[in-house]
Each structure stands twice: as C-alpha cells, then as structure tokens.
Amino acid sequence: MLINKGKFPKLSGLEQEIYFNLVSEDRVVVSFDEIKKIVPKTSAGTLRVIIHRLTKKGYLSRVKRGVFILVPLFLVKEKKDYSPLIEIASRMTHPYYLSHYTALSVHGKALHTMNTLFLTTTKWIKNIEWKDYTFKFNVVDKKYFFGFREVNYGNETIFVSDMEKTIVDILRKPGFCADGFAEIGRVVVLNFEDLNMNNLLDYLYRMNNASLYGRLGYILSVLSDEGFINIRKSFFKEIRKRSPKNYVLLFPSKEKKGTLIKEWRIIDNYGRGTITGLL
Numbered sequence: 022m023l024i025n026k027g028k029f030p031k032l033s034g035l036e037q038e039i040y041f042n043l044v045s046e047d048r049v050v051v052s053f054d055e056i057k058k059i060v061p062k063t064s065a066g067t068l069r070v071i072i073h074r075l076t077k078k079g080y081l082s083r084v085k086r087g088v089f090i091l092v093p094l095f096l097v098k099e100k101k102d103y104s105p106l107i108e109i110a111s112r113m114t115h116p117y118y119l120s121h122y123t124a125l126s127v128h129g130k131a132l133h134t135m136n137t138l139f140l141t142t143t144k145w146i147k148n149i150e151w152k153d154y155t156f157k158f159n160v161v162d163k164k165y166f167f168g169f170r171e172v173n174y175g176n177e178t179i180f181v182s183d184m185e186k187t188i189v190d191i192l193r194k195p196g197f198c199a200d201g202f203a204e205i206g207r208v209v210v211l212n213f214e215d216l217n218m219n220n221l222l223d224y225l226y227r228m229n230n231a232s233l234y235g236r237l238g239y240i241l242s243v244l245s246d247e248g249f250i251n252i253r254k255s256f257f258k259e260i261r262k263r264s265p266k267n268y269v270l271l272f273p274s275k276e277k278k279g280t281l282i283k284e285w286r287i288i289d290n291y292g293r294g295t296i297t298g299l300l
Contacts, residue, residue: 028098030078036071040080043091047176049108053087084151088112106154110138111179113149113156117142118169118180120159121197124187130208133199159194168224184212185220192233196274200299202240202291207299210249218256231265238264239271239285243296
C-alpha cells in the first residue's frame with residue numbers, strides 16, 4: 022500500500038496491482054493489451070476507466086490511443102516530465118524501423134538532440150505531434166523496406182536501420198538529418214573502418230535510384246580528395262557505372278542552382294566545403 026499521503030496520489034488495490042506489476046517487469050512503454058494481460062478478468066470497459074485514473078494521477082502518460090508510458094515512481098512524486106522518446110517511437114506504427122537522424126542517435130553517432138524523430142514504414146501514416154515532439158514518417162514501398170535489424174534498447178526491443186542503410190536513407194532524404202550531408206561526411210570518416218562497403222553497394226543497387234549513386238560518389242570523392250578516407254578505385258568505378266546520365270541536385274529540397282560536377286552528374290547546390298564542415 023502507498024503510505025506517502027500528500028506526496029503520491031492514492032491508488033486503489035487494482036490500480037496498484039497494475040502499476041507495480043508493470044514496474045516489476047521494467048516496462049517503459051506499454052499497450053492496452055499488455056495491461057489487460059495483468060488483469061485478464063477485468064472487462065475492457067472497466068480497464069479503460071482504471072487506465073484513465075492512472076493517467077490522471079500521473080502514474081501513466083498517454084502517448085496515443087492504446088499506448089502509454091509507465092512513469093517511474095520518483096517522477097510521479099516530483100510531477101516531472103518523462104519522455105523516453107526512442108521507446109515511444111517504437112510503438113508508433115508497424116512495421117517500422119527508426120531511420121535517418123534517429124538511427125544515428127540510436128547508434129550513438131548523432132551530435133544533436135532533436136525534437137523530431139524519424140521512422141520508415143510501409144503504411145501511410147500522418148506525422149504525430151506529442152508534447153513538444155514530432156514523429157515523422159518516411160513511407161516507402163515494401164521493396165525498399167530493408168537494411169534494418171532488431172536491437173535491445175534499454176528494456177525495449179526496437180528496429181533500427183544499420184549504418185549502411187542509414188547513409189543510403191539520408192542520401193535519399195537529407196532533410197531528415199540535422200546537418201544533412203555534412204553528417205554523412207562525419208559519420209563516414211569516423212566510422213570508415215567499420216562500414217561494410219559491399220553492403221553499401223548492395224543497398225544502392227536495391228534502391229535502383231541513379232541519383233543516390235551520384236550523390237554518394239561525389240561525397241566520397243570530396244572526402245577522399247581532402248585526405249579524410251582512402252577509397253579503392255574499383256569502388257568508385259562501380260558507383261560511376263550507375264551514376265545518373267542527366268544532372269541531378271545534390272540536395273533535392275534546396276535551390277536548383279549550383280556548381281556542375283561533370284564526373285558524377287551532380288549539381289552541387291549544397292557546397293563542397295559544407296560536406297566536410299563537421300570534420
């Protein structure tokens with residue numbers, strides 16, 4: 022029983038059973054169905070009332086319909102905000118994988134904390150606003166839904182793109198990354214020995230998008246010319262074979278003018294120096 026009167030909102034016996042069972046399981050984010058398993062004999066209608074009361078008292082925090090955060094007891098007492106964003110993102114839709122800048126964050130490669138989290142999925146879903154955060158969805162065809170793995174994150178299991186697919190995804194949508202291609206430059210240089218270049222080529226091939234070859238080839242050539250990495254000639258040759266025949270924008274959402282890069286059929290509307298700006 023809770024005895025801290027005046028500090029903790031009082032809980033009924035059933036509310037305590039639900040809350041402390043979730044605590045004992047080290048839960049962070051929980052669904053309605055998962056709560057129902059704790060008290061299977063309780064009707065759905067009654068359980069909704071109980072969950073509403075737990076939310077109103079601060080023991081649960083509603084993310085969206087049927088998804089709740091389990092608020093740690095010390096934060097219930099302090100009435101402080103609790104926003105485990107990665108765990109929340111993992112419950113936003115299915116199938117999914119955390120991608121772009123959020124994937125860099127999960128891999129420990131991000132420089133900034135962003136209020137926007139990026140997910141890739143095959144089902145259309147509009148962006149979700151929650152508190153001061155936005156969950157933004159990159160909807161792709163099933164044939165492009167690959168290059169991710171299941172990992173443990175705290176007490177949750179999540180899906181996140183591997184480093185090679187993260188790079189490819191950012192090449193396609195650099196606006197989903199805090200520093201755009203400068204971030205790719207930094208990640209490639211700092212993790213070059215760990216990158217699987219064959220996987221990178223395979224992912225590009227499966228994406229079947231010539232502009233991605235051109236963008237990657239140009240970015241890697243800049244890094245190579247500046248002495249940051251050493252790329253084998255055969256790799257550049259392979260990329261060059263599939264580069265675009267017509268000029269394409271380096272950064273697709275920026276202005277349509279810049280320096281023409283004949284070797285890669287790229288219009289550099291981003292700035293060569295910007296690519297190495299974080300190094």
